Amino acid sequence: MSDINIRFCVIDADHIVDENNAYVRLWGIDKNGRKVLCVDRYDPYFYVQLKDELDSNVGIKLFREQLARLKEFGGGIKNIELVKKKLLGVEKNFIKIIVRQPSDVQRLRDIIKNWEIVNEEYEYDIPLYRRYLIDKGIVPMGWVEVRGKAKPCTEHCDIKVEARDVIIFKDAPAQSHILAFDIEMCGNDIIMISMVDNKNFKKALAWGWQKGNKRVEILSNEKELLERFISLIKERNPDIIVTYNGDRFDFAKIRERCDVYKLALNLGRDDSVVVFTKRGRIRSAKIKGIAHVDIYDFIEQILGPSLSSEILTLDMVANELLGVGKKQLEWQDIESLWRKREGLDKIADYCLFDSELTLRLADYILPQIYELCRIVGQPLFDISRMPYSQLVEWLLIRNAYRKGEMVLNRPKFDEIRRRREAEPYTGGYVYSPKEGIHEDIALFDFQSLYPSIIITYNISPETLDKKNGEEHKVPGNDHFFTTKFKGFIPSIVEELIRKRIAIKRKMKKVKKNSIEHRMLYNRQYALKILANSSYGYYAFPGARWYSRVCAKSIAAWGRKYIQDVIDFATRNGYEVVYGDTDSLFIKDCDKKRAKNFLEAVNKMLPETMELDLQGIYKSGIFVLTKTGTVAKKRYALLDYDGKIVIRGFEKVRRDWANIAKETQEKVLLAVLKDRNEKKALDIVRATIERIRSGKVDMKDLVIYTQITKPLNEYDQNAPHVAAAKKYVGRGKVITEGSVIGYIITKGDGSISDRAVPYEYAKDYDPEYYINNQVVPAALRVLQGLGYKEEDIFSATEKTQSSLESFFRKSFKNRIFRR
Incomplete structure (x- = not known):
């Protein structure tokens, strides 16, 4: 067949074995929409590390001799090479074993892992097509130019080429079918x-x-x-x-x-x-x-x-x-x-x-x-299904090849279990304010706080507790991180952050609703996802580069910075009403005060760290838990356009009936927008009366919960599981991901016994919806203003009079006091 040069956008990749040789296949389309298949022969390989006491030349000689005795492999082993790679930052000798088929990797590894001279094996679990993409520098949804021989196409494609050379291009993704x-x-x-x-x-x-x-x-x-x-x-x-x-x-x-x-x-x-x-x-x-x-x-x-x-x-x-x-x-x-x-x-x-x-x-x-x-740098099928931890891990694996780092092995089951059973460590700092309503609230947050800490303090497994002259001491414990050399993971995170900053600058020069602006937005968002996931990756039990100490250290520095900023605010006459992990809320703060505060704080922060003003709100309410501690991220803010931003309340949770969520939102509007606590109480009382009178639309009583695993794997018969089983009994197909809508009906038995799919519910249990839905949701707000459950159910003139008196005093003392 004739030679051919074809440029195309790579959409998918896989590998096959033909006549005892491994081939990677790249599937894609060219600029004219023609379907392209590129086939490239590529040999699988993995690495072996010998015992430290063995001289490299002696060791590889012994290794070759033992390999020669493996008659069952025949010609399966193509070659072995002595290579140098860094293992957690330290350069070491490894033997690279090149085989014919992907299955040979695991077969051979299972044999040699028991040899006396072998210390460890590495990179034996990377699928061949992923290995090929990494080694060649090919990025799916990016472009390549392939030079090779045209081949007859028995697959459903227009062009098939057997590759000789592959050149990488950085054009935008093609318009796919x-x-x-x-x-x-x-x-x-x-x-x-x-x-x-x-x-x-x-x-x-x-x-x-x-x-x-x-x-x-x-x-x-x-x-x-x-x-x-x-x-x-x-x-x-x-x-x-x-x-x-x-x-x-x-x-x-x-x-x-x-x-x-x-x-x-x-x-x-x-x-x-x-x-x-x-x-x-x-x-x-x-x-x-x-x-x-x-x-x-x-x-x-x-x-x-x-x-x-x-x-x-x-x-x-x-x-x-x-x-x-x-x-x-x-x-x-x-x-x-x-x-x-x-x-x-x-x-x-x-x-x-x-x-x-x-x-x-x-x-x-x-x-x-x-x-x-x-x-x-991985295919669409894989990327679209990866959780945050896997996105970070495959980014690290790709960059490990680029930087000459050995990819660490996946932890074994027992190690993952040990990591999961470890005692939880202290996370982000939560500042506890007096609960209630506050005015003119400025909301500040750190931009990418944890990624910035990783970069600033060089937090990586190989930099941990390495004494090289100058170290970053972790606040509150004896660990430290060296400054002598750049850590592997901090270097990757820094690249992500710098690229995102450059893209955001470019976005400011591009028309907002243009295709280019949307493309730049998507790219910076992807970079943000990866950078912000780096902290969580350290603490993920299944991570190859797992480090509990690194995760704890990042959290410790995070607590230090949010506390330092809160202390600075207090010393300079600002009143902080709430703080959580990487954000803080300051009351009585107009734009000028907010700007002055922002400039002063950013001058004292490290170069990679920045505090940002997210907005200024007319008023807000912050709520404590029943135990008297701050409910993390449970607040509502009213902006100057009359819109409410709600975090942590039932209004934004799926497992509450619409009547509870709507009542709660009306209560929030009454206390934040109308400044009328009596109205808030009346809203709750009117809702209770409607429920008891049977005048509520059944659709407002539906509770939605998602099925997250096969029904037979649930240990407890929760209400949504019981309702799902009733659906199945009526012939409906229920799978993982199905959302179950149910109503708690009248009758005997447990709540689960009375959970009926909403289409079949003939009535509802008013006391359940009052005591388990509406009143708890309303009290989440009202308890922050000093009310208790008995205040909702009380309707006497005496109580009303005392509540109105409380309303006048509370607003005078809590809201209008500067």
């Missing part, structure tokens, strides 16, 4: 599959109805529906397939039904079947040559904490991010319509719109995942 799909079920049967892509394709497949239309293709039975789904995926041949909870539900159910009919779910571009790879409790659907991104996984792992959505359903997340939610159609209505063979258009509208929402979410979220791919 993306397809979303969604399924609808009735009992165990898949009755409809909708498919939508970003090339104007839109179709639903269904069976059971007599006649279809332009949007809906009718098949004779479920088996034909599945076969048609497989053939359409092959026809459309997308680069990326996106789902919402597809790992746990859509793909999992399609595989189950294909197994029933003995159908091969061969969606891979090489006609391979979908492989379900185990990741913790979850099995992820992986397609060779097509990147499957489960949007739900990324939102749950990465974006969830930053969202105000109470539950991570497609409806709630799409509403928050896109401003539009799902079409409303209950599952029992779908089941009823299908069994009657009616409502085809209604179900198709619902199913197709789910696919459209998933595609729109992908358009919003994928650019963020692309940037993480480009920084961490």
